[in-house]
Amino acid sequence: MIRRASGIHFRSAALVRAVIGTLACLLLTTRVSSAQCAGDCNADGQPTVGELITMINVALGEAPAFACGAGDANLDDRVTVDEIIAAIGDSPGSCATPAIRRSFDFRSGRLEWAAGFADYSPEMVDQLQLDAGLRSLPQELRLAGPGFLLSGANQSDDLFMFLKRRLATADGIQPAQRYEVEYSIVFASAAQTGCGGIGGSPGESVFLKAGATSVEPEPFLNGEENHFRMNIDKGNQAIDGPDASLVGDVANGLPCDPANAPFVSLRREHRHTATAGAGGELWLLIATDSGFEGTTTLYYQRVDVKITPAS
Numbered sequence: 001m002i003r004r005a006s007g008i009h010f011r012s013a014a015l016v017r018a019v020i021g022t023l024a025c026l027l028l029t030t031r032v033s034s035a036q037c038a039g040d041c042n043a044d045g046q047p048t049v050g051e052l053i054t055m056i057n058v059a060l061g062e063a064p065a066f067a068c069g070a071g072d073a074n075l076d077d078r079v080t081v082d083e084i085i086a087a088i089g090d091s092p093g094s095c096a097t098p099a100i101r102r103s104f105d106f107r108s109g110r111l112e113w114a115a116g117f118a119d120y121s122p123e124m125v126d127q128l129q130l131d132a133g134l135r136s137l138p139q140e141l142r143l144a145g146p147g148f149l150l151s152g153a154n155q156s157d158d159l160f161m162f163l164k165r166r167l168a169t170a171d172g173i174q175p176a177q178r179y180e181v182e183y184s185i186v187f188a189s190a191a192q193t194g195c196g197g198i199g200g201s202p203g204e205s206v207f208l209k210a211g212a213t214s215v216e217p218e219p220f221l222n223g224e225e226n227h228f229r230m231n232i233d234k235g236n237q238a239i240d241g242p243d244a245s246l247v248g249d250v251a252n253g254l255p256c257d258p259a260n261a262p263f264v265s266l267r268r269e270h271r272h273t274a275t276a277g278a279g280g281e282l283w284l285l286i287a288t289d290s291g292f293e294g295t296t297t298l299y300y301q302r303v304d305v306k307i308t309p310a311s
Helices: 013-027 049-059 065-071 081-089 122-128
Strands: 003-005 008-010 100-105 114-118 131-136 146-153 160-167 178-189 206-213 219-222 227-230 245-249 264-275 282-290 295-309
Touching: 049 065, 049 081, 065 081, 065 100, 100 160, 114 131, 114 146, 114 219, 114 227, 122 146, 146 160, 160 295, 178 206, 178 282, 245 264, 282 295
Parallel strands: 206 264
Antiparallel strands: 003 008, 100 295, 114 160, 131 146, 146 295, 160 282, 178 264, 178 295, 206 245, 206 282, 219 227
């Protein structure tokens, strides 16, 4: 199979693997990054020659892109020569700091993530059109496989839509340890920049948040308000809370044109500090807190997390 990538032909799979393997043995040093390390396919903080070979297999079309999502730096669903070189040539530095790294590519499934909704009254449920789960990515992204869809029609001026995932001592979390949690979040949004709307814009007034907490984030019915609220302090819309802080918004950078609103893949980086529970539990949380009174639909594609003990 012959494939062109960054102006270079892959003419011989065996030859490419041999050359890259030799270079890797000579040059491979672990590298600095936030939540991601290029070439660290299994997110264990130790890029290996075997993982570089996996990147080559992706480049040759012999493995799917999600086999090494960390190697697909520009999110085009393929691995190129430039990305392979970046994975073996970045130095000096270390990816193997005393950190826990986890990588979640939803093309591989739900990966133990769960969805939820809050900040609405029970009477609103039928109007909210709440939807969550693995769905095929929008056609315009030209990416195979599913993303984790979260969608809702905000009727309360404050709809909260979230994903959560539990980590524990089996993942390396230490009881009562304070951690710095670094996120790399890839998601697709059709909310264009500069559009108007009721309560705010569909892009700039839908606030992306991320955080972590020692207790499982769950909605509960507040009897006094008759609203489902969260059992954690996430703040409100653009305001930070101790359990979730502002990443940015979901505006995708395209000029406002409601007649033509394609989805665009975006990457957001974020850092949040949290303390694990006495039993060693730490819940990851990614969410949107909306002031836009309309429908918001997002496809979460990939989440990379680096968790480092905080001083």
